[in-house]
Amino acid sequence: MKNNHVKKLALAGILVAVGIVCSPLSIPVGASKCAPIQHFINILSGVFLGPGYAVGMAFVTSLLRNLMGTGTLLAFPGSMCGAFLCGILYKYGKHLPYAYAGELFGTSVIGGLLSYPVAVLLMGSKSAVFGFVVPFFISSFGGTILAVVLVTAMKKMKILDVYLGNLKYQ
Numbered sequence: 001m002k003n004n005h006v007k008k009l010a011l012a013g014i015l016v017a018v019g020i021v022c023s024p025l026s027i028p029v030g031a032s033k034c035a036p037i038q039h040f041i042n043i044l045s046g047v048f049l050g051p052g053y054a055v056g057m058a059f060v061t062s063l064l065r066n067l068m069g070t071g072t073l074l075a076f077p078g079s080m081c082g083a084f085l086c087g088i089l090y091k092y093g094k095h096l097p098y099a100y101a102g103e104l105f106g107t108s109v110i111g112g113l114l115s116y117p118v119a120v121l122l123m124g125s126k127s128a129v130f131g132f133v134v135p136f137f138i139s140s141f142g143g144t145i146l147a148v149v150l151v152t153a154m155k156k157m158k159i160l161d162v163y164l165g166n167l168k169y170q
Contacts, residue, residue: 011160012053015041019061023070027139034135035065038075039143040150042083043103047096047151048160051087058083073122077114078136082107096152100144108137 022037038061046054058079065071085106090099112133119125119132154160 008049008053012045012049012057015045016057016061016064019057020064020068020070023061023065023068026070034139034142035071035075036139036142036146038079039082039103039107039140040146041143042079042107043086043099043144043147043151046083046087046103047090047099047155049087051084051091054083054087055080073118074115074132077118078107078111078132078139081111081114082140085110096148096155099151100148103144103147104137104140107140108133112136 019038019041023035025037026035028034038058041061042054042058045057049057059076062071062075062079065075066073082103083106085102086099087102089102090096093099112131112135115132115136
């Protein structure tokens, strides 16, 4: 059992590293930087590692991106809400479309609304309450499309299930 946690932690570290390396692949939309790779990683971690790891990874990736200057403070509410909802919906629903919908709704609507006070109070930005919903949706939609293609293929081939020890390799 302990070995499974080590494998999950190692995979989480690799995914955080991928998120950091791919963070320059972002599109500026208003005050936010749309990073579709982050949303792909949120879905990957929510599905294969669970909501706790997904939120932790979103936080660490957002923190490191901010420290390196490749992210904004808006990455925290957006990515963490999407990762959490993605992981929870997949954990209890066990269907990939629930995870995809969780990432889209969690990032764009919940994360977008929670970004408003962050932008106004911490960043000094003047924006509308719903001003981040559309840019966050665009960003998470791109990452979700990547996830639909790759996560579906990975689930069918049982790649990460075998890696994490959920199945015996035959």
